[in-house]
Amino acid sequence: GGIITQTPKFLIGQEGQKLTLKCQQNFNHDTMYWYRQDSGKGLRLIYYSITENDLQKGDLSEGYDASREKKSSFSLTVTSAQKNEMAVFLCASSIDNNSDYTFGSGTRLLVI
């Protein structure tokens, strides 16, 4: 079986700081995703990528950058962290958009 790993598990940043979250999968999945989970708002897509070096914007891409350096890894950058921001960032991968997504366990972000 494969695994999808997110690092770090917890991230505390300061207002205005640039923060990078990383995700690795060994399923050999083509498509990878970054979702943000806020309490009461469900999961909202930030970016996704259908192959190496591809990037597609989701519903919540403003304030974020992403990079698909190779097929197995997908990183997300918060360009300027906002104070009092608290959310869980979930990485996922799948064969394609119409297949089950496999999620990592998340990176919990707190900005002080």
Added chain:
Amino acid sequence: QQKVQQSPESLSVPEGGMASFNCTSSDRNFQYFWWYRQHSGEGPKALMSIFSDGDKKEGRFTAHLNKASLHVSLHIRDSQPSDSALYFCAASSSGTYQRFGTGTKLQVVP
């Protein structure tokens, strides 16, 4: 605008009881639907997918899809305390990413 709406927000059922979740989408292009479950501290895990009208049963879980009304439901019979989790509905149209609802929190009381 939330394209996938779920109800109820939370649900409490006795152990051994039936838990039912509802999901309605506002986009008529949605053709593919999923149910995911998320336990505390973990990422969501896919429970079931349903792409055709009617029922789909997997063990204690039954999903029902009505594309004409853009409604999908999930029913869990013989609910167990380990079923206590957050349940998400997700929907997509061909070639697009899955859009998730806001979730229903299930508590199964022993």
